[in-house]
Amino acid sequence: MPRWIERFANSLAHLPRSRKRLLMLGADVIGIPLVLWFAISLRLGTAYHHVGGTEWLYVAALLTSVPVFVRMGLYRAVIRFMGPKAIVAVFMGVSSSVVLLSLLALAWPNRSIPVTAIPIYWAFALIYVGGTRFLVRGLLNFRWTNAAQRMVIYGAGAAGVQLAGGLRREGRYYPVAFIDDNASLHGSTISGLEVFPMEELAGLVREEGVTGVLLALPSQSRRRRQEILKAIEPLSLRVQTVPDYGDILAGHARVEDVRDVDAGDLLGRDPVPPNTQLLDACIRGKVVMVTGAGGSIGAELCRQIIRLQPAQLLLLEMSELALYNVERELRLLIASKGLSVDLVALLGDAHHKHRMKEILQAYGVQTIYHAAAYKHVPIVEQNVIEGIYNNIFSTWNAAEAALEARVETFVLISTDKAVNPTNVMGATKRFAEIVLQGLQSRGSHTRFCMVRFGNVLESSGSVVPLFREQIRRGGPVTVTHKDVIRYFMTIPEAAQLVLQAGSMGKGGDVFVLDMGKPVRIADLAKRMISLMGLTVRDELNPDGDIEIVYTGLRPAEKLYEELLIGNNVTGTEHAMIMRAMEHCLPWPEVQRVLDEMSVALSRFDCDRAREVLMQTVAEYRPAGAMQDLVWSRKVAVGLAQAKNVTAIETRRPRKPMTAPAASPTTH
Structure with a gap:
């Protein structure tokens, strides 16, 4: 577009609405008489017909x-957003005005002007009135879309058509064409856009300057979406998607609210529908508590519990900000869904047994989901004592309080890192499992069970949000090792399975969630780079956009994770939940090691604490030397002080030796 036209369109677009209406009115006042004069001239065959x-x-x-x-509202319409209704309004308006003019012309005594000129005037008036408006509409829209990103919409169904209309109104993206798997639609035009097969996408990128793909497939399975993503990946186009139909129908999102591809689409595994009876068993109509309610898993547990309508939901959280945020979100959810759930937000640490007991007894809690824990491997490795306090003793104290308050069900959120652990975090989680198994063997009406699963996509500190942030900053993307693999699950999927597993516990059960196939982290990073419209910079492509840097395994980090200790596992009522049969210790032995651990913690003896961990968790094999920051600092300072004392003693001058005084003798 020439610069002067673009400047004119820009100035026109920013005029006040009142001035735009005056311009439209002025154009009609000048143009309508000229159109009539032209129609009469054409009918008479001469321009001189006065x-x-x-x-x-x-x-x-x-x-x-x-x-x-x-x-007819032709001066109220926003020209840039005029659509099919405007065509009808123009036709009706012009036709009505011509009918009135014809009646006046027939009734007027001096009919020197031929009446047959009226149909010609009607045709040209339609062209003028409609044409001027749509010409300006095209000018404004071209001005706005010229700088917009040119996108292809994958899916020519109802969602795709709605998305195309929404994008045209917004002007942020400019739809170029549809891609659809339905061969009967190929070559047809829908909503002004031609429909192409997937094989034509590369050609559209070259010929139309397409920079991204918008997935308008809200009802497609994750498996099919992953197949589409794999096909698009080599083109290095940015891929975004419309919200799910559930969010659209609930009014939480619009079709045109495009967002980055959901992390769950990267897994390509369709979630298994929940068993409603399993979900309801421990929640509906009951008093439920979630510890660590402000964390990623705790908050998602609360969202799903709310929808199952417990009588009361208690949120226990030690972070004031996290508690404020999750309570605010849940109250909005309750109001929007019209639910009758009593929400109670409580500040507190599960480590404080007396506080826990008072809360449980005061509210008559029936079910506890214990999600409060430290989970980041390097941080716990560098803060051993606090990690043990929070992951082991908080679980023990919360469980003892639950026993005394006669809670019905206590579910521990565990981790795959508890299996053959090489780090303190994993060892503490396995120790916590052993504590609950020991309490169950001691005899209890409270059902204790544990749910073990792997990494959760989009949780705080997980790789997906980290990679996304690094890519948006321009890289590099950091991966610890090119061969490291992990199991992944989405937050809602993990929370839903936790709720179902809790209702199946008989006491002392360890439930393991089917995490599907493990994912290579380096491949995940490459896919995310490609799906954000960028390329990987490496030896084969030195001009790429984002470099992947391998930083080396962190302290105590494993190349791969496991979900089972041994192979003794049985199925359950749910296809994705297994029951693991694993060794446990009798309560007297558990009590003894807890006492030893308590002494070590009171003395801040990290070496002894790790020894007790190794004695209790037989599979725990530390990957290296002690990493605790304070312990290491104390050791370093102690060594430095010892060296200084030695150096001072070495430099100190020695006193000359004297002969001992003669002792008196008696004769």
Whole structure:
């Protein structure tokens, strides 16, 4: 577009609405008489057709058109967003004004102007009135879309058509074409866009300058979406998607609210529908508590519990900000869904047994989901004592309080890192499992069970949000090792399975969630780079956009994770939940090691604490030397002080030796 036209369109677009209406009115006041004059000239075959006393006809044309156009709303319409309804309004407005003008012309005594010129005027008036408006609409829209990103919409169904209309209104993206798997649609035009097969996408990128793909497939399975993503990946196009139909129908999102591809689509595994009876068993109509309610898993547990309508939901959280955020979100959810759930937000640490007991007894809690824990491997490795306090003793104290308050069900959220652990975090989680198994063996009406699963996509500190942030900053993307693999699950999927597993526990059970196939982290990073429209910079492509840097395994990090200790596992009522049969210790032995651990913690003896961990968790094999920051600092300071004392003793001058005094003798 020439610069002067673009400047004109820009100035036109930023005029006040009142001035835009005056411009439209002025264009009609000038143009309608000219159109009538042109129609008469064409009918008579000459431009010189002035007949005295017919000037009234041009005034009548204005008087019969402008008021009708006002009544039809042609001056209220926003030209840039005019659609099919505007065409109908223009046709009805022009036709009505021409009918009125015809009646006046027939009734007027001096009919020097041929009446047959009226149909010609009607045709040209339609072209002028409609054409001027749609010409300006095209000019404005071209001005806005010229700088927009040119996108292809994958899916020519109802969602795709709605998305195309929404994008045209917003102007942020400019739809170029549809891609659809339905061969019967190929070559057809829908909503002004041609439909192509997937094989034509590369050609559209070259010929139309397409920079991204918008997935308008809200009802497609994750498996099919992953297949589409794999096909698009080599083109290095940015891929975004419309929200799920559930969010659209609930009014939480619009089709045009495009977002980055959901992390769950990267897994390509369709979630298994939940068993409603399993979900309801421990929640509906009961008093439920979630510890660590402000964390990623805790908050998602609360969202799903709310929808199952417990009588009361208690949120226990030690972070004031996290508690404020999750309570605010849940109250909005309760109001929007019209639920009758009593929400109670409590500040507290599960480590404080007395506080826990008072809360449980005061509210009559029946079910506890214990999600409060430290989970980041390097951080716990560098803060051993606090990690043990929070992951082991908080679990023990919360469980003892649950026993005394006669809670029905206690579910521990565990981790795959508890299996053959090489780090303190994993060892503490396995120790916590052993504590609950020991309490169950001691005899209890409270059902203790544990649910073990792997990494959760989009949780705080997980790789997906980290990679996304690094890519948006321009890289590099950091991966610890090119061969490291992990199991992944989405947050809602993990929370839903936790709720179902808790209702199946008989006491002392360890439930393991089917995490599907493990994912290579380096491949995940490459896919995310490609799906954000960028390329990987490496030896084969030195001009790529984002570099992947391998930083080396972190302290105590494993190349791969496991979900089972041994192979003794049985199925359950749910296809994705297994029951693991694993060794446990009798309560007297558990009590003894807890006492030893307590002594070590009181003395801040990290070496002894790790020894007790190794004695209790037989599979725990530390990957290296002690990493605790404070312990290491104390050791370093102690060594430095010892060296200084030695150096001072070495430099100190020695006193000359003297002969001992003679002792008196008696004769």
